[in-house]
Amino acid sequence: MTGLTVFILGVNFHEQKLVKKALESFYALGPQKSSRILAKYSIYPMMKCGSLPQRTVTALTAELSSMTIENDARKIVQDNIKRLRDIGTVRGRRHAMGLPVRGQKTRTQIQNARKLNRVERRG
Amino acid sequence: MSVPHSLRCLLRPSATTSIPQRIAPITAFTAPFSSSSILAKNPTPPSSKAKVPLGSRAKVLPGGHIRAGKKMQLGKFKKNRQIDKSRPPAPGERKAYRKRVTLSNNNALPVEGLEEMNAQTMVDPAKVGRMLALPNELVDQLRAVEAFKSTQTWNMFRQPSMLQRKEARELAEKMQTAAGKGDTLKLVISGDRLVGKSMLLLQAISYAYLNNWIVLHIPEGQEMTNGSTEYAPIPNTQPAQYSQQAYALRMLQSLRKANQKLLLDLKTVFPHPDLVQHFPVGTSLLQVANAAKEPDTTWPIFNAILQELTAEGAGRPPILFSLDGLSFIMKMSEYRSPAFEVIHAHDLAIVRRFVDYLSGKTKLPNGGAVIAATSRGNSPRNPSMELMIAKQEANQGLIDQPPAKEPYNRKYDDRVEAALSNMEVLKLQSVSRSEARSLMEYWAASGLLRTAVDEQAVSDKWILGGNGNVGEMERATLLTMRY
Amino acid sequence: MASLQSGSSALRGCCQVTQTLKRLHRLRAARITVPVGTARHMTSLSDQDPATDGMGIHARAVPVSPSYFSRQPRFNDSYLLLAQLAERYRKLPLIPKDQVQPVAWKNLENFRQAVGEHVKATEFVKCMELVKVLNQIHPSLRPKEVDDALLVFKKAVQPYSNIEKTIPIDKFGRALGTGRRKQSVARAWVVEGTGEMLVNGKTLADAFGRVHDRESATWALRATSRTDKYNVWALVEGGGTTGQAEALTLAIGKALMAHEPALKPALRRAGCVTRDPRKVERKKPGHVKARKMPAWVKR
Numbered sequence: 001m002t003g004l005t006v007f008i009l010g011v012n013f014h015e016q017k018l019v020k021k022a023l024e025s026f027y028a029l030g031p032q033k034s035s036r037i038l039a040k041y042s043i044y045p046m047m048k049c050g051s052l053p054q055r056t057v058t059a060l061t062a063e064l065s066s067m068t069i070e071n072d073a074r075k076i077v078q079d080n081i082k083r084l085r086d087i088g089t090v091r092g093r094r095h096a097m098g099l100p101v102r103g104q105k106t107r108t109q110i111q112n113a114r115k116l117n118r119v120e121r122r123g
Numbered sequence: 124m125s126v127p128h129s130l131r132c133l134l135r136p137s138a139t140t141s142i143p144q145r146i147a148p149i150t151a152f153t154a155p156f157s158s159s160s161i162l163a164k165n166p167t168p169p170s171s172k173a174k175v176p177l178g179s180r181a182k183v184l185p186g187g188h189i190r191a192g193k194k195m196q197l198g199k200f201k202k203n204r205q206i207d208k209s210r211p212p213a214p215g216e217r218k219a220y221r222k223r224v225t226l227s228n229n230n231a232l233p234v235e236g237l238e239e240m241n242a243q244t245m246v247d248p249a250k251v252g253r254m255l256a257l258p259n260e261l262v263d264q265l266r267a268v269e270a271f272k273s274t275q276t277w278n279m280f281r282q283p284s285m286l287q288r289k290e291a292r293e294l295a296e297k298m299q300t301a302a303g304k305g306d307t308l309k310l311v312i313s314g315d316r317l318v319g320k321s322m323l324l325l326q327a328i329s330y331a332y333l334n335n336w337i338v339l340h341i342p343e344g345q346e347m348t349n350g351s352t353e354y355a356p357i358p359n360t361q362p363a364q365y366s367q368q369a370y371a372l373r374m375l376q377s378l379r380k381a382n383q384k385l386l387l388d389l390k391t392v393f394p395h396p397d398l399v400q401h402f403p404v405g406t407s408l409l410q411v412a413n414a415a416k417e418p419d420t421t422w423p424i425f426n427a428i429l430q431e432l433t434a435e436g437a438g439r440p441p442i443l444f445s446l447d448g449l450s451f452i453m454k455m456s457e458y459r460s461p462a463f464e465v466i467h468a469h470d471l472a473i474v475r476r477f478v479d480y481l482s483g484k485t486k487l488p489n490g491g492a493v494i495a496a497t498s499r500g501n502s503p504r505n506p507s508m509e510l511m512i513a514k515q516e517a518n519q520g521l522i523d524q525p526p527a528k529e530p531y532n533r534k535y536d537d538r539v540e541a542a543l544s545n546m547e548v549l550k551l552q553s554v555s556r557s558e559a560r561s562l563m564e565y566w567a568a569s570g571l572l573r574t575a576v577d578e579q580a581v582s583d584k585w586i587l588g589g590n591g592n593v594g595e596m597e598r599a600t601l602l603t604m605r606y
Numbered sequence: 607m608a609s610l611q612s613g614s615s616a617l618r619g620c621c622q623v624t625q626t627l628k629r630l631h632r633l634r635a636a637r638i639t640v641p642v643g644t645a646r647h648m649t650s651l652s653d654q655d656p657a658t659d660g661m662g663i664h665a666r667a668v669p670v671s672p673s674y675f676s677r678q679p680r681f682n683d684s685y686l687l688l689a690q691l692a693e694r695y696r697k698l699p700l701i702p703k704d705q706v707q708p709v710a711w712k713n714l715e716n717f718r719q720a721v722g723e724h725v726k727a728t729e730f731v732k733c734m735e736l737v738k739v740l741n742q743i744h745p746s747l748r749p750k751e752v753d754d755a756l757l758v759f760k761k762a763v764q765p766y767s768n769i770e771k772t773i774p775i776d777k778f779g780r781a782l783g784t785g786r787r788k789q790s791v792a793r794a795w796v797v798e799g800t801g802e803m804l805v806n807g808k809t810l811a812d813a814f815g816r817v818h819d820r821e822s823a824t825w826a827l828r829a830t831s832r833t834d835k836y837n838v839w840a841l842v843e844g845g846g847t848t849g850q851a852e853a854l855t856l857a858i859g860k861a862l863m864a865h866e867p868a869l870k871p872a873l874r875r876a877g878c879v880t881r882d883p884r885k886v887e888r889k890k891p892g893h894v895k896a897r898k899m900p901a902w903v904k905r
Binding site: 315317553556578579581582583585586587588589590592595598599603 | 800801802803804809810811812817820821824827828831833834
């Protein structure tokens with residue numbers, strides 16, 4: 001069953017998806033920011049993408065494009081890591097080695113660090 | 124006759140010649156049509172025991188027993204799970220099934236000699252403790268305003284009927300006097316869990332319909348405040364109020380459906396310049412109500428209708444404004460203002476209107492009633508509301524002493540206390556023995572109770588139902604599988 | 607009233623035993639000499655025979671009991687005593703057997719354990735016949751020594767002397783019954799009324815969420831069709847819902863019996879009289895629960 005889709009900031013969302021969850025799918029947009037956006041546009045918490053009026057969709061897209069989310073937010077994180085690396089700190093080195101940065105043990109449980117920590121951090 | 128003869132030569136000899144039964148091949152299938160005359164004449168009846176699907180390797184042994192061939196089993200401990208290949212229910216289908224209200228049951232016995240409810244029976248003292256059937260027209264109206272609930276046991280009986288309780292008559296009488304004097308009855312129905320508060324509200328609504336009142340009913344207080352319907356700030360209000368257009372449309376639609384005849388007769392007396400569509404003075408209210416089709420345009424129409432209904436000296440009928448689940452509208456809602464502040468439920472315009480009538484801040488000029496029922500099942504604790512109800516009960520002499528305000532509890536709400544400072548409380552008690560008896564006789568007549576209804580049986584159920592709590596009696600009698 | 611002569615056959619048997627014992631005693635006394643120090647439980651004959659004192663002659667000790675050297679001295683003693691008493695008081699009037707107050711006598715097994723001797727069954731039966739005859743003596747005339755002699759044959763616990771406690775009905779017409787089940791204790795005040803019930807100040811529906819529990823709480827009243835005749839005010843504490851409900855059954859049943867004792871058989875059939883003795887079995891050391899053992903682990 002293919003439902004209608006709603007286009008917010010270049011991303012398609014299924015009409016049955018909650019607006020709040022749709023907003024939270026963007027990088028650097030969490031529960032706090034998303035509920036503030038909902039309040040700003042008087043979108044009720046249980047609203048689904050399908051029932052968004054077109055002008056609200058446009059307004060949401062405009063709102064989101066003015067925020068530092070997705071690649072802009074990632075870039076900031078990468079810059080910070082790069083700065084640490086450039087001045088030769090331990091934290092920068094740990095990032096480059098893909099190991100935990102904040103003094104955790106490395107004997108076990110470093111999957112997340114391996115996955116995420118690198119100079120050109122993506123997630 | 125020659126045709127079967129001549130065709131027979133085309134068949135294999137074994138099929139035509141009669142051979143001893145001992146070595147006759149056992150045919151699992153018979154073709155639905157056969158050209159051979161013998162087979163056509165004596166088709167093997169398909170045995171019910173031995174139906175073998177096409178393509179399976181199962182063999183049918185003599186005697187009809189099926190022996191399945193050896194199957195390859197992939198996992199050693201694979202569970203024999205049946206995969207349901209039917210279509211999953213569409214979005215909303217499960218909820219609709221859950222919320223469905225069934226009002227009749229063809230398996231239940233029809234009850235002979237049941238009186239029909241009408242405007243007189245509701246206030247007649249002689250009818251207290253009798254079962255009254257709801258007339259069909261009334262049922263349609265009640266259904267339109269969603270006064271029936273899926274948790275009530277309507278689906279067990281042939282025809283919806285209700286016990287005329289002592290309190291129901293009192294309430295009807297109060298409504299009668301209020302309407303007669305042009306006053307507003309401001310009432311809160313309180314009582315224990317399952318004691319029949321929603322049913323009493325239903326009876327109040329029935330009284331209103333039977334006496335040609337206008338009814339505005341909010342079936343669930345929580346639907347207004349739990350963040351599931353559209354809301355928008357109303358411009359030029361200070362402090363800001365919020366409209367709920369989708370909900371207003373729903374209310375208008377149910378009003379249109381239930382009070383159609385009445386609305387047709389009522390004519391507008393105000394010009395309403397702010398409506399998109401132009402309605403000259405003297406248009407019927409039904410026509411105005413019909414203009415509301417989209418949530419976006421509903422709000423001005425909703426206001427206009429309410430303005431018209433509460434117009435003074437225009438021969439308007441009394442109004443019943445009722446709500447079930449009071450504690451849900453006496454708290455902070457789930458909505459937030461554009462400044463990210465939580466909105467108090469009383470700032471929602473529809474709720475505000477109800478609360479103003481309940482507190483007596485605004486009056487229904489043509490008389491009527493504002494009735495709210497508390498709910499005890501799934502409702503938030505509301506200290507202020509409980510306090511005010513207890514205070515009022517003490518004033519009316521229902522309880523000895525009102526509870527004092529807890530000094531360290533921060534959950535009291537001044538707005539709630541103001542809203543409930545001026546109302547009357549109807550504390551619903553359990554039913555008497557005689558009322559219980561007529562109820563049980565109705566159950567027995569409907570074929571749901573197999574025992575003889577005598578003093579003993581009534582007493583049993585009355586105690587089992589916590590000294591006559593109707594809902595508990597129903598639970599102990601109708602909803603257990605024993606009887 | 608019969609007289610003691612009726613038990614003559616028993617007496618004859620007794621006399622035979624007495625004679626044998628006497629003969630035996632004479633024989634032993636003549637032959638056996640016992641060193642003084644070793645025979646603490648025999649009386650030295652020295653006080654009877656001062657002539658032998660200090661002459662180096664072996665002291666001749668005589669046992670206290672003439673049946674000392676028999677196989678069942680204690681039994682024989684009491685048997686002899688009974689026989690003597692029967693002989694002595696044979697003239698006392700007896701009351702008919704059916705009017706005698708019932709007494710729980712020791713059976714053979716109990717008696718053997720009590721005296722620590724292997725008493726023969728036939729002798730015990732004969733002895734018991736004597737006992738019963740003596741017990742038949744009119745209680746106002748029965749001498750104390752008879753009572754004392756019979757005491758050996760009575761069981762320590764006399765169920766016949768138990769007096770059943772009756773539940774009183776107070777001046778308000780209330781009867782208080784108590785009932786227990788598992789860890790719960792219930793007290794129910796039952797009074798004649800219209801059939802209302804409050805448990806811990808709440809209605810039955812508020813006190814018990816489960817319909818089944820409500821049914822068991824009211825079972826005593828429902829089984830006897832008395833739901834509309836009595837009001838119940840009860841207090842329950844301890845345990846869970848099932849325990850509390852079934853403790854109430856018992857409490858109400860007992861209080862109901864105080865009002866109408868004739869209902870006892872009906873209540874017993876309904877199971878409202880006997881306390882259910884089952885309880886949670888205690889956990890034992892070495893076990894995971896009461897009986898469960900830890901899983902077997904290699905090494």
